[in-house]
Amino acid sequence: MDKFSSHVKNILHGFFLAIGTTIAEPSTILPLIVNYFGGSSMLVGLFAALLRGGAVIVQLFAAFHAQSYKLMMPYLRRIFFVRFLSWFFIGAAILLFGKDYPNITLASIGFGLFIFSFSAGFAAIYFREIMAKIFSHKFRGKTMAYRQFFSGAGGLLSGALAAWILESFDAPQSYGYLFIISSFIMALGYIAFALVDEPIKEEVSKKERSFKEFLKNSYAILRADKNLQIQVTTFLLAYGYLIALPFIILDAQQKIELDGVAIGSLITIQMVGAMLSNFLWGTLSGNGRNRLTAKLSIFFQIVAIILAFNGSSLYEYMIIFFLVGASMDGSRIASSNLILKIAPVEKRPVYIALQMNIVSLGMFFSIIGGVILHYLNYTVLYSSAILMLLGALYLSFKLRD
Numbered sequence: 001m002d003k004f005s006s007h008v009k010n011i012l013h014g015f016f017l018a019i020g021t022t023i024a025e026p027s028t029i030l031p032l033i034v035n036y037f038g039g040s041s042m043l044v045g046l047f048a049a050l051l052r053g054g055a056v057i058v059q060l061f062a063a064f065h066a067q068s069y070k071l072m073m074p075y076l077r078r079i080f081f082v083r084f085l086s087w088f089f090i091g092a093a094i095l096l097f098g099k100d101y102p103n104i105t106l107a108s109i110g111f112g113l114f115i116f117s118f119s120a121g122f123a124a125i126y127f128r129e130i131m132a133k134i135f136s137h138k139f140r141g142k143t144m145a146y147r148q149f150f151s152g153a154g155g156l157l158s159g160a161l162a163a164w165i166l167e168s169f170d171a172p173q174s175y176g177y178l179f180i181i182s183s184f185i186m187a188l189g190y191i192a193f194a195l196v197d198e199p200i201k202e203e204v205s206k207k208e209r210s211f212k213e214f215l216k217n218s219y220a221i222l223r224a225d226k227n228l229q230i231q232v233t234t235f236l237l238a239y240g241y242l243i244a245l246p247f248i249i250l251d252a253q254q255k256i257e258l259d260g261v262a263i264g265s266l267i268t269i270q271m272v273g274a275m276l277s278n279f280l281w282g283t284l285s286g287n288g289r290n291r292l293t294a295k296l297s298i299f300f301q302i303v304a305i306i307l308a309f310n311g312s313s314l315y316e317y318m319i320i321f322f323l324v325g326a327s328m329d330g331s332r333i334a335s336s337n338l339i340l341k342i343a344p345v346e347k348r349p350v351y352i353a354l355q356m357n358i359v360s361l362g363m364f365f366s367i368i369g370g371v372i373l374h375y376l377n378y379t380v381l382y383s384s385a386i387l388m389l390l391g392a393l394y395l396s397f398k399l400r401d
Helices: 004-022 029-036 041-057 059-066 073-100 102-134 137-168 173-194 211-224 226-243 245-255 260-286 290-309 314-342 345-375 378-396
Strands: none
Touching: 004 137, 004 173, 004 260, 029 041, 029 102, 029 173, 029 245, 029 260, 041 102, 041 245, 041 345, 059 102, 059 211, 059 345, 073 102, 073 173, 102 137, 102 314, 102 345, 137 173, 137 260, 137 314, 211 226, 211 345, 226 245, 226 290, 226 314, 226 345, 226 378, 245 260, 245 314, 245 345, 245 378, 260 290, 260 314, 290 314, 290 378, 314 345, 345 378
16 A cells, blocks of 8 residues: 555646646636526526536446456556546537537537546546555545645636637637647646556455445444534535535626636635645644644635635636635545545445445535526525535534544
């Protein structure tokens, strides 16, 4: 365990993946792309949910099979290839159909985002299981903090790249180039992690006779484990910030002038927040303070949404996106480490899938946000997000560290 080569490959994977996916960041660029092709606020919410949460559908099914696998890497490599193709397809569709066929373009973007996120449901189970096999609990927190620090650095480069492409080319060609170029950058990260030396797992579970039986057993595990119940509820409610996040950039666009440079700056500052915060998250996680990490992350989210109420300048929105970047990385480290700590080795894929499957429902909160904004206003939108986050903060005090 804890090989330096595996540590480096994990970091490279996060670095190049961040450059690729930040190009279509759901809180900045993606809403602008959907809006450009005539999509409503409800469609913005749907697409943001597709990018973040399409994986929820298949995670338990993936765990049903994965619990009996001794090696995960052969399956993960296939998923990497599918994700590359789906991301490239979005860019090609934008260039091919463009503004002349906006409905086809939006449908193609939605299809590509669904495949990209759907396949992540399998990838997440395989990836977390491999991470548990190649790193010890305390070093895992460190390597994830390093990974997220360099992911933040990748996001900085991505913001600069996005700003240059948006300024150099007219829409919608610029949007197509964003996806095509980033798909090849993303592929470098996939190749790096695909070369990790994965040990064979000896303690595996015997797969149930049917998926229905597996679901029944999984439900029994969830009912019996109080710590698991508290944990999944906490991190589900912690996704409450997504009710508001995809629409903050649209609110900002109405209040202040947002050109390509300003959009790129917001992406960059969000990545700076993520990157710098990992010094804090890495230290806390390395000392086993994952519960405190969760509390601080949720608190940062609450502060960011409160600031969005009266945001009126680019600098204020920079603070908002800085806090968002910091909170997202902290929550990711806390939830990942806590589930691997409480899960029995032989049932680890099932515990991972249960948490991710339930918590990932929160990724669809942006759809709720889209409905709220369509029928009501930003005040109700931001208030709803804060109320849900306060519930998450309360439950975080009951987490098992």
